[in-house]
Amino acid sequence: MNFRGMVRAPSVPALGLLALLSFLSSEPVQAGKVLVMPVDGSHWLSMKILVEELSLRGHEMVVLVPETSFLIRASANYTTKSFRVPYTIAELNANLDHIKKTAFEKPPQMTDIFVNLGNLMQFTNMQVKGCEGLLYDESLMKSLRETGFDVMLTDPFLPCGTILADSFSLPAIYFLRGIPCRLDESAAQCPSPPSFVPRFFTGYSDKMTFPQRARNTLMTIFEMFLCRKLFASADELASRYLQKDTTYKELLGHAAVWLLRYDFTFELPKPQMPNMVHIGGINCAKRGPLTKELEEFANGSGEHGFVVFTLGSMVSQLPEAKAREFFEAFRQIPQRVLWRYTGPVPENAPKNVKLMKWLPQNDLLGHPKVKAFITHGGSHGIYEGICNGVPMVMLPLFGDQGDNAQRLVARGVAEALSIFDVTAEKLLVALRKVLNDKSYKEKMSELSAIHRDRPIEPLDLAVFWTEFVMRHKGADHLRSAAHELNWIQYHSLDVIGFLILILVTVIFVIVKSCMFCFRKCFRKNQKKKKE
Template identity: 35%
Template structure:
């Protein structure tokens, strides 16, 4: 969101950002926006997220089994239930703050920009009756396309299934079951939390899922170089890799370390913001494998220093990831599979050794592996030798680098940069007070109308009436013939 806000600021727009008092990423003071800090504690701060992620990792390390999967789903359901309850309570306090709501209404904003992974912005945008634009990959109830576009389960794999668009019959069964389970979770763990809120503040005619589908514009953080082909909609604008940019010069100390690698080059490793450290045995196995390599290694790691750390490995609390990936000496990116990191690696043409952990990371890295631009390792059953062999394979097999560079060329070969495209469409919605002409009426339809169930029942009824009438006529004709024959006899 910060990248888009800075882009809007550079074009002369005034941006106001709403943030809770315990916001983790969004700072109160910035030269790019004015903030309104709500006197509300969301409860979803850095510590909460780190504990949640640690619990998920602990469960997954118990091994691959039905029981482990069940425990993982129960943990996710519990957290989703808690999250939705807290979000509903937070929104109630926002709507009851008459001074805040009055000031937002009086400000006469041109547009409401939000990430629908959290429903608060969607509720507030509808309440303020402003043109609504999403910066989206995920909604609160699944991948963004599923909330607005047709999603044929025969060739559109759902998140968490780790399937491609070429599914066998058993895989299609898995995909359908995953869809049904997702619908169950939405119905019983999400919608009840917001039903009273919707009726009280938005009116009984408003539906939770329809609020999302009614958005004017979807700025989708997806590139079909990376995503599998699928149906879409006219008000979906693709800006995958919008945060990517040419590399800048590295800080002097980091540049010296990179240059010291000589002809062998450098490996960088990061498991994202949420996963700053790993269990000691995993960290030691990774460090020991790195120590056997001739390459230099830059590893973003906040945990206790691994006992097996080699002299070729530099531990850092933070790294300029985009600038490092764009450096000519970088040979490999060891990554957890977050969307931003995968897109930056693709932009700069650096192959990936994937260690998928949670959320959408396995699916993201699966897409890279299918395209031959990386290799994935199951981190929960990994040891030093498995990790070492994985690193060696991606470093020494030229196809990984060649395939990733091909993806990079495809990604960059566009008439307009993704960020410029996104900013144009945001301004388009401002100029025209919305983009209703791009929005289909499907979001207003009941499910039976959307799927033409009523039409099929009607046509089936007509066919049935015709068949019954035809059968009755045949029966009458047969009866008449029998009566004539009887009289002759």
């Protein structure tokens, strides 16, 4: 850019400063009642930020919590209502352990998609059973119904909130990164051409070769069957409980607003619908100070700085042999390492490594001395990396993490490794690249600057749309008429068939007429010849 110089001009928000001040002093905000049906684990950690913010703004927040919950706890900021589920925390853990085992102990291969699917189906079915515990808890349901909520805020990764919203006739706000097999996009009637929108588990970018596009198209067809299978138990519960013939996808289609936890610094540009709002990076909104102990560790890392290493909220251990590889690699770098790890520690563990049960990930990534982030590639960690401009080494475990890693590697801000065959050597190569090759940090700083350059903060946007839906009892003006079309109508297959039929008929009639005329003429000529 050719700048004439630095001129002080009012910022965009400043344009409305006077209006804002008068707004603050005069206009009261109406407090509503929000029913919240979260999904446990890291999903809850980002939704909690919105729940607490809405509570701060005077809204009554009621959060439904299964008895066996990993991370959803009571708080002074919101009311929790607990419901019984037909499984124990041990059973949940066993389910999770099985998923982890798949990642750690099997080489990545083509059939992973079926393994992933099987694991996911088992998890979803378990959670749908849990949902039954809530829906058929009559006294709890009665008390909820009588509360008279204004809106349902839910994570549609699991179907319970959606069924509840329909049962209570509440407008629903969906808070999500995405639903397996793109059920969110198809429910929202959002076009998603397979020619430039890669499907999950393919690891493709938006620039595909012909074979990749062909496989992506096949994956699209496969997804349709996948969805049906994956959410069969949800469809069954919805139809049974709501006493109408419906599917989870159909219920999802009634969404008022989709609050999507991504933006296009991470996700690839693709078509959107008017009721989709991007709140990627909402989990970076709140950054706290570090404890004295962590502050000292970080500051004491000197010029080399330090590395943060976590594998997400659900994975704090590694098979012993694998853990040893990590310790071995960390021994050979001059950086300090902060690692969330609760497994066995070898006797000669390197001194530059500090192990912790839990890490304040976002607070640490915001520290000026942080140099790299080793992560499994969950969307939360990724955004904390992007917000703070920290290049990454990624070890995707399951779900969307493989695709996530691919996206960041393609942007030149991360290196990816397979957790199955990671060795100290491989880790060192990747880590040294990210630490020493300046391009990773530069590209990440650029990406971070673009991500943070936005007209309104994601948390404010999420609050705005939740309140909008309460104020207007939905967001009907954003609802596409495509919801009234079936699959054939949506893609105009009936119209195309009809037009082809007309075209063929017209061609047929013309050809027949020509042939008729030709024969007539030909016969006449023959007759003449004979005569």
